[in-house]
Amino acid sequence: MTNKKTIKAEDLRSARWFAPDDLRSFGHRSRAMQMGLGPEDWEGKPQIAIINTWSDANPCHAHFKFRVDDIRRGITEAGGFPMELPAISLSESYVKPTTMLYRNMLAMETEELLRSHPVDGVVLMGGCDKTTPGLIMGAVSMGLPTIYVPAGPMLRGNWHGNVLGSGSDAWKYWDERRAGNISDEEWQGIEGGIARSYGHCMTMGTASTMTAIAEALGMTLPGATSIPAADSNHIRMCTASGRRIVNMVWEDLRPDQVITAASVENAVTVAMATGCSTNAVIHLIAMARRAGVDLDLNDFDRLSRTTPVIANIRPTGDKYLMEDFYYAGGLRALMSQLAPKLDLTCQTVTGVPLGETLEGAKVHNEDVIRSLSNPIYKEGSLAVLRGNLAPDGCVIKPSACDPKYFEHVGPALVFDSYPEMKAAIDDENLDVTADHIMVLRNVGPLGGPGMPEWGMLPIPTKLVKQGVRDMLRLSDARMSGTSYGACMLHAAPEAAIGGPLALVKTGDMIRVSIPDRTIEMMVSDEELAKRRSEWKKPEPAFARGYGWMFGRHVKQANDGCDFDFLETGFGPTAGEPDIY
Structure with missing residues (x-):
């Protein structure tokens, strides 16, 4: 130094x-x-x-x-x-x-x-x-x-001799509990061992x-x-x-x-x-x-x-x-x-x-830190998809999802709010298959409000009991970094400002290609124009205070969600006059 x-x-x-x-x-x-x-x-x-x-x-x-x-x-x-x-x-x-x-x-x-x-x-x-x-x-x-x-x-977390990772194993064992494979007593043991x-x-x-x-x-x-x-x-x-x-x-x-x-x-x-x-x-x-x-x-x-x-x-x-x-x-x-x-x-x-x-830095376990010639995934962690559903982009983590979803066409199953989605996924009569693409909207920067980590939509209980552990999901929300699965996130522009995600309907076919970096809803331009003319902008989440300011100045996900008046180049900050 x-x-x-x-x-x-x-x-x-x-x-x-x-x-x-x-x-x-x-x-x-x-x-x-x-x-x-x-x-x-x-x-x-x-x-x-x-x-x-x-x-x-x-x-x-x-x-x-x-x-x-x-x-x-x-x-x-x-x-x-x-x-x-x-x-x-x-x-x-x-x-x-x-x-x-x-x-x-x-x-x-x-x-x-x-x-x-x-x-x-x-x-x-x-x-x-x-x-x-x-x-x-x-x-x-x-x-x-x-x-x-x-x-x-x-x-490291620990439960019954199993090494636990915060977040990641919470999602994993929660699905097993929903499937009836983990008792209340075992669940309490996981709660006490995952963050120690x-x-x-x-x-x-x-x-x-x-x-x-x-x-x-x-x-x-x-x-x-x-x-x-x-x-x-x-x-x-x-x-x-x-x-x-x-x-x-x-x-x-x-x-x-x-x-x-x-x-x-x-x-x-x-x-x-x-x-x-x-x-x-x-x-x-x-x-x-x-x-x-x-x-x-x-x-x-x-x-x-x-x-x-x-x-x-x-x-x-x-x-x-x-x-x-x-x-x-x-x-x-x-x-x-x-x-x-x-x-x-x-x-x-x-x-x-x-x-x-970096001089003198060495790898002491080549399975934990791999060489460039022996990676655990040949490309980087993330991919950016674009198309008529997300013209300003959405993000997916292909390195942590089932490869069978890298190329997929399936029908949309749309939820307008988190409570609606939460109630539906536990309905064992829900009309859903592993080929569906679950869509949660109105949960972006403005719609959330604040863009909560709701983008890792839970697999419906009906499918969990069938052994399904991954499926394509799409939202304008984020997800926890400890999460995994075929989740397409940060869809921009978000639904709450009239982005295309606001126009998709249950049953619409959606095509996803991670290699081609595309996401398209297979709906005609004429039909989308009709739906847009019928769309109504939601009421603001806040009527006062910090939330009111957030709602008027936050930028979209593809622009980092900073406030427009805080970015470099917006204008100078007042100096520090000697009189103060």
Whole structure:
């Protein structure tokens, strides 16, 4: 890591609060002294914000309550002064209707916390699904030196000697329970064994995907995202991150030097190789565009065609979890395998290029982290389909679905709401076969509201009892990154704004071709025009507050679901006049 001072103490941003001999700065200093601080705490020292997303409602971040002290120690050791600033926690486990509704709120909060406080750099503490993109989006827009500290995955789950993966095995065993194969007592045992330590999901779900993307972008210390939350190496990583951010302030190393078109392409490539969550598409588009990089769905599909999945981790893989991935060498080892496909000259928060951070990385288990010549799936994790049902695209994870659905024609079975679908799937007289394509609409960014993770429609109980475990499903919603199956998601434009998904009817034939990247409803243009003339726009979900703002400014899934007024290029932000 580098350690080169390029700015002077008097040029620190925080000095504008503490250094002047005027009444306003007198107030700043006196209130600091009210808390027991003195001039030695602010004079000539970088003031480092720690944006902490801990809360009692977020089990993934339970350890942040004391990890923040490890970060503080590193900041102090390096000659900085820590300032903890709590932010909305966004617990995937508890927030309704979905944390996606509030990702942009976290991004706004992060940006404004940094803008309004006397800080020179920031450590971001996140990990649970939406916290990684939300924190990084806000910090990128603010533009202060930034380092990301990931929560780390939880330990492997266990039940009756079976290794459990959070999310993935929940869906698996829930189907077995619906089929009558698991008792209430056994189900309680699974509940108690599937998540047995703090940390985020230990499958390659959205949390692990997004932290891996943060590292691939260059925003974390090398190897930081692979460390299990309960491992003592996680403590050392937190402290090292605290030390490093102080030097980043002196070096004036900011996100715009790290997140570039090349590092974003690296991040897409790494995501595809990990068997990433479908949510990666929405979040990385939003993060990239905050940095002025015009990433779109075509870039994901292009890189997916040339990047094999080499991380054998559930749900794409069939056996291993993130703890195994760490012991096998972690993300540094995976990126060393991908080196021929990466731009190794990209800057990282270490102050040295990506290539240098990968030196010495080794694979310790070649079944967990495969070579490019021995992948678990020959293409990348995701594919983008387009056609008259989704002209702006929809996303599927072919690496985690039954190959028999790669080419399929079947009738639609349409549901207009989640409650309607939920009631229908348990009806043993439901007119459905494994050839049907289940369609759930009005659950996108506006329709959801907030685009909940409802896109992995449960297999109807009638079919579950027949042994069916996968079928094609289509929606304008998202699905959990821990999910699997033949689910076509993020259909854009969404039904709630009159996208073609609003026009499909039960019985319409739909043709899907993953190799050709197409999805078409076999209905004439004349019939579709007639249906469009009869379509009525639904009432807004919110009439006030944050939801009202969300409904008027959120963009569609193919554009990352950011607010239009927050993207780079919308307009300048007010400065910081000396009078304040």
